[in-house]
Amino acid sequence: MRSILIILFFMLCFVSAKSQKWQxxxxxxxxxxxxxxxxxxxxxxxxxxxxxxxxxxxxxxxxxxxxxxxxxxxxxxxxxxxxxxxxxxxxxxxxxxxxxxxxxxxxxxxxxxxxxxxxxxxxxxxxxxxxxxxxxxxxxxxxxxxxxxxxxxxxxxxxxxxxxxxxxxxxxxxxxxxTDENFEDIMSDIMGDEPDLVDQIHEHKYNIKSIDKLVAKFNELQKARQ
Structure with a gap:
């Protein structure tokens, strides 16, 4: 348990240090x-x-x-x-x-x-x-x-x-x-160019807790169209 906490500590330090860098x-x-x-x-x-x-x-x-x-x-x-x-x-x-x-x-x-x-x-x-x-x-x-x-x-x-x-x-x-309540309607509207993904939203395969995966999938599909 202690080793895990040490690893997490160094990971947090790395993320913090990265956020301080000039970009x-x-x-x-x-x-x-x-x-x-x-x-x-x-x-x-x-x-x-x-x-x-x-x-x-x-x-x-x-x-x-x-x-x-x-x-x-x-x-x-x-x-x-x-x-x-x-x-x-x-x-x-x-x-x-x-x-x-x-x-x-x-x-x-x-x-x-x-x-x-x-x-x-x-x-x-x-x-x-x-x-x-x-x-x-x-x-x-x-x-x-x-x-x-x-x-x-x-x-x-x-x-x-x-x-x-x-x-x-x-x-x-x-x-x-x-919000959880408007997620389906709003994300279906935003992602209307990807009807298959919209269907998956209506099938509740994505929700606000998995929105990062939904966005990544949308970007992947949009990139494939270019």
């Missing part, structure tokens, strides 16, 4: 200007603006980094992951950062977003669920793992919450929470 990426500011360089996830220290998520950026390894608050940006990309700026939906409260970033999991007409509370870095942190990746870095989005991203979901709980929550909508302005 190739870009950001798009509120004026639509796009800058390419390096983005660091979970940077130390406080963000530029209170109650906002933030990232850290530098043009190259020789340049000094600087922090960008969520309200400075439209979106950003780090690695293969894409994120957009979002505010808590009207019927929810994000208890720490009311202006933050959510990951674009599927960039369809009705988009699928993901937010995950987590502890770490200067601004808390944003965790990525294994197997869920936006898989693109173009278009109007940016992406990455937000350095100061610390959404505390559902209006309760502590800063260290690790609950993953999914949202859907044509944009973040009108996004709503994905």
């Amino acid at each position: 190739p990426g870009s950001f798009t500011d509120v004026k639509g200007n796009r800058e390419t360089g390096l983005i660091r996830t979970n940077p130390p220290g406080k963000g530029p603006i209170k109650d906002e998520g933030f990232i850290e950026f530098r043009e190259n390894e020789k340049n000094n980094p600087y922090k960008l608050s969520a309200s400075d940006l439209r979106s950003f990309v780090a690695g293969q992951d894409s994120f957009v700026v979002a505010h808590a939906p009207a019927n929810e409260s994000w208890t720490k950062e009311e202006t933050d970033f959510v990951k674009v999991v599927l960039d369809e007409p009705v988009k699928l977003y993901m937010a995950k509370g987590g502890k770490g870095g200067g601004g808390s942190g944003f965790g990525i669920s294994p197997g869920v990746s936006a898989g693109y870095g173009t278009g109007g989005y940016g992406g990455g793992v937000g350095g100061g991203i610390g959404i505390n979901l559902g209006g309760g709980g502590g800063r260290g919450s690790s609950k993953t929550t999914y949202y859907y909508g044509e944009s973040t302005a009108g996004m709503k929470r994905l």
